[in-house]
Amino acid sequence: MFRIRRSEVTTLAGSRPPDTAFVTQQARNLSFELQDRDRPLRFLIRDRDSKYSGSFDEVFASEGAEVILTPIRSPKANSFAERSVRTVRHEVLDLTLVLGRRHLHQLLAAYERHYNSQRPHRGLDLRVPECIHPVAPVNEVPQIERHNVLGGLIHEYHAVIA
16 A cells, blocks of 8 residues: 655555455554654545445544545546556566565565655655755765665665765
8 A cells, every 4th residue: 555645655564455444454553653743634535445434534534634535437536646656666666576575565665765765756846755865065066975775776866075
């Protein structure tokens, strides 16, 4: 499962096939994580799948979030989620031989860190959601250091201030 917020992606545990109890438990786990945020969750947009029951909605309503259902028969309503899944498939999964569920979770966790802290987003004016590296002053020419992610599948570049 993917969770998208303000251009950030978080991977959650997966199950085949996810049922109502599993999805509700994932919502509870996510609500515990949301309590540590400085800004509360305002909206949850979800589709009309039957596995999302009233108990699922109640978890987010108790946190003060408004649950919004996507319109019926509107495939473009889930475009952000579909685009995120396509990005992960294109940048990681299509280029990697996944050896099992544990390996998949490791790959997705590494990509999540890269996506949220290094990958530029067009919706954020080519900034990243989490800026963890300091920016070099303009009058200095920084050295560039390369860091391999996912065994060299993705490269991250950082300015190193001497």
